[in-house]
Amino acid sequence: MHIPRSIAGHRHYAAALAAAVICSTIFAVPDLSPAGGGPSPSVPAPQLDWKPCVQGSPFDCATAKVPLDYLNPGLRTIELAVIRHKATGPGRRIGTLFFNPGGPGGPGTVQMPQNYESFPQQVRERFDIVSWDPRGVGNSTAVNCFGSRKEADAWNASKAAGFPVGEQQRTAYIAAYKDLARRCQQRDPELLRHVSTADTARDLDQLRQAVGDPQLTYLGISYGTFLGATYANLYPGKVRAMVFDSNVDPQAWTHASDPPLTTFLRMGADRGAAAVLDKFLALCGSTTTARCAFSAGSPKATRDKFDQLMRRLREHPVGAWTYGRTVGDAVNSLYVVHPGWTGLAGRLQNLWQGRVPEPSALPPAPPVPNPNPYLGDEQAAAVFCSDSPNPRDPAAYHAMEEASATRAGDAGRFWSWAAEGCADWPATAANIYRGPWNKPTAHPVLVVGTTYDPATPYSGAQAMAKELANARLLTNNGYGHTELINPSSCVKAYESRYLIDGTLPPAGATCQQDTPPFAAPKPQGGVATGGGAMADVASLVVPPPAATVIADRQ
Secondary structure, eight states: OOOOOOHHHHHHHHHHHHHHTTOOOOOOOOOOOOTTSSOOTTSOOOOOOOEESSTTOSEEEEEEEEESOTTSTTSOEEEEEEEEEOOSSTTOOOEEEEEEOOTTTOOHHHHHHHHGGGSOHHHHHHEEEEEEOOTBSTTSSBOOOSSSHHHHHHHHHTSOSSSOOSHHHHHHHHHHHHHHHHHHHHHOHHHHTTOSHHHHHHHHHHHHHHHTOSSEEEEEETHHHHHHHHHHHHSGGGEEEEEEESOOOHHHHHSOOSSOOOHHHHHTHHHHHHHHHHHHHHHHHTSOTTTOTTOOSSHHHHHHHHHHHHHHHHHSOBTTBOHHHHHHHHHHHTTOOTTHHHHHHHHHHHHHTTOOOOOOOOOOOOSSSOSSOOOOHHHHHHHHHHHSOOOSOTTHHHHHHHHHHHHHHHHHHHHHHTTGGGTTOOOOOSSOOOOOOOOOOSSOEEEEEEEEOSSSOHHHHHHHHHHSSSEEEEEEEEESSOSTTSOOHHHHHHHHHHHHHOOOOOTTEEEEOSSOTTSOOOSSOOEEETTBOOTTGGGGSOOOOOOOOOOBOO
16 A cells, blocks of 8 residues: 655655555456466566666666466557666675565556656665556556646546545536546447456566576565565565565455445545544654644644644635645655655645645656656556455445444544545456465565555554465564655565575564654654663664655555
8 A cells, every 4th residue: 555765756646546446346366366466377488578667767667568368368468667776786786686566556667767766775775676556556557547747637636635525526426427437438449348456466576587597585565565466475485585565465465344434434534544644643742833733742742733724725715725634645645754754744724824845845856768658547556446346336325434433533434435436447357366364475575564554554564474384573663654665674674585595583572663753853764672771783774864754545
């Protein structure tokens, strides 16, 4: 549901992530997986003709051709945009580490270069790092339901930012997503039926074969953990090492609840975001305005100040900053602690003083041919709405909003509307995997969960570790969405050792985030494993760079 890249890049990704993790449908989709879970043996591995993405770039690009439908591989083919950074340690290469940046809808060809420096140094030395735009996304054969960017921008402007407030905005919001579904059905209905997570897992195995690795080495964050779990259960014998960072509960993703709830409410994203927002306000109120501009001098006073600002924005927006947009910005900004939390505090203080916040500066474009591919809401929806059951009655979302607000406040309102785009989604996935999740894998999986995560709660990591047949849970005591973009030297050391030689952390191991919110940067993070310190672990990792984020419409 979100890698080292810049914060502005992260915030764009966070918005995408929220959007990506957002659309799910209550269709009863048959499991048409072929026996054994994998594609037909008759499907040859694609050929990857690597060339520098642009002259002088350290990244290589290639295009892979794969079947649209693995059950009928002789029919239509589609293209996957793939990117690689070669291992930097000459003569020490182990193989390829495949990376998925989440979403669904995260374009790996953009986000891997942006976040490359956040991978542990020893991992960069020993592995080629490869990512790709999943089918339906970005620079690959993509879902695009508009004739032009101008049309897409006009559609986006027709609905409220963040989430709708009031009957008029709710009506317009529902109508906008109904219109999107109609447009998508008209453009390429066949593609819409073949962009499920199971389809992408099969693509991933094709890419593994294309690079010549006998087994898969993988890092997936946010939604990428669900993709990884799907791969691990379709191809259990092909698992060499897999790291899942900030986990989606696979049962919550794939199975409806009674009474019906959206995927995000089943996952507890509303309560998770509310808990992190509360910590943001408490920690802000515990420091000075020099460190947190929104501080009112104490945790209680700062919480009260935030509540008062939200009430004021409901009646009197500041420019385009409505209550719904501000709450959405707050939740998304909690994904990356540094500098996301500081930036959020500054924007809230500007709004408190009646000033329109300044837009964040965008980072330089990464060295790839198309650093700004089209990434409309429909790309996330096409995956999410095919994989995950969500209420089909648009009228149900307001009732869910009110119920969620009683347990999660403003964050509950945001997360309740995050899946509404699935209510009218027109396509049913032709091939989907809903479990089981406990097929014994050739090697164990490392599951990393952050205790205060505003998108994929720590409970998701606990559930993932329990569901998988052979997994070890590593707890990261900290804040934000994914350790990759909220670094812990301790976690990176454990990950490096596991990816390089298969050594798991001790059972019950815990780590600390390197730099707490609103604190001066620390040179090194601490390690706690059942009360003991591991002085040798930190030597495996270089100091982490500034981080970035995942892609979903959260």
